[in-house]
Amino acid sequence: MIETLLxxxxxxxxxxxxxxxxxPGTGDAPPATGTPTHTAxxxxxxxxxxxxxxxxxxxxxxxxxxxxxxxxxxxxxMFRPQKKREKKLKELQASMGTGDNVITNTGMFGRIADxxxxxxxxxxxxxxxIRIPVLxxxxxxxxxxxxxxxxxxxxxxxxxxxxxxxxxxxITExxx
Numbered sequence: 001m002i003e004t005l006l007x008x009x010x011x012x013x014x015x016x017x018x019x020x021x022x023x024p025g026t027g028d029a030p031p032a033t034g035t036p037t038h039t040a041x042x043x044x045x046x047x048x049x050x051x052x053x054x055x056x057x058x059x060x061x062x063x064x065x066x067x068x069x070x071x072x073x074x075x076x077x078m079f080r081p082q083k084k085r086e087k088k089l090k091e092l093q094a095s096m097g098t099g100d101n102v103i104t105n106t107g108m109f110g111r112i113a114d115x116x117x118x119x120x121x122x123x124x125x126x127x128x129x130i131r132i133p134v135l136x137x138x139x140x141x142x143x144x145x146x147x148x149x150x151x152x153x154x155x156x157x158x159x160x161x162x163x164x165x166x167x168x169x170x171i172t173e174x175x176x
Contacts (some may be wrong), residue, residue: 093136096120101144104134109145 096102100112102122110122113131120139124130
């Protein structure tokens with residue numbers, strides 16, 4: 001059966017690399033680059049392929065150099081800056097002490113009341129009565145909240161009176 005297959009489609013088997021190129025002088029084109037340099041019969045091993053001269057002076061090493069350059073660029077643009085940020089954050093967390101105003105990664109502001117081995121005791125709330133242990137890795141920076149100045153009770157009453165007076169004037173103007 002194999003003999004029949006070989007006799008019927010030698011071109012297909014040549015293209016697949018199962019047998020060598022057809023013998024010279026049969027009218028076919030000379031073997032192209034990257035194909036065996038001589039023919040083989042059934043049962044013989046096919047010879048090694050000749051290198052493609054189109055690869056240039058570096059041969060197959062150009063692809064490895066290209067991938068190496070891509071990996072280097074990815075390292076320089078992605079991983080190195082991230083490691084620098086992590087190192088800076090660890091230094092900041094190590095330098096924090098009692099009394100520092102901090103912000104956690106959840107956005108909560110507080111003041112460090114005590115420093116433990118792997119956590120801070122942070123006071124939360126306006127009256128600073130709530131003390132919660134927080135892992136050092138959860139504190140992301142030193143920051144004081146920017147709150148709007150609170151108006152006194154007297155100022156609030158004055159504003160309400162002014163609004164009421166304006167409303168009364170508008171109503172009387174509409175009625176006139």
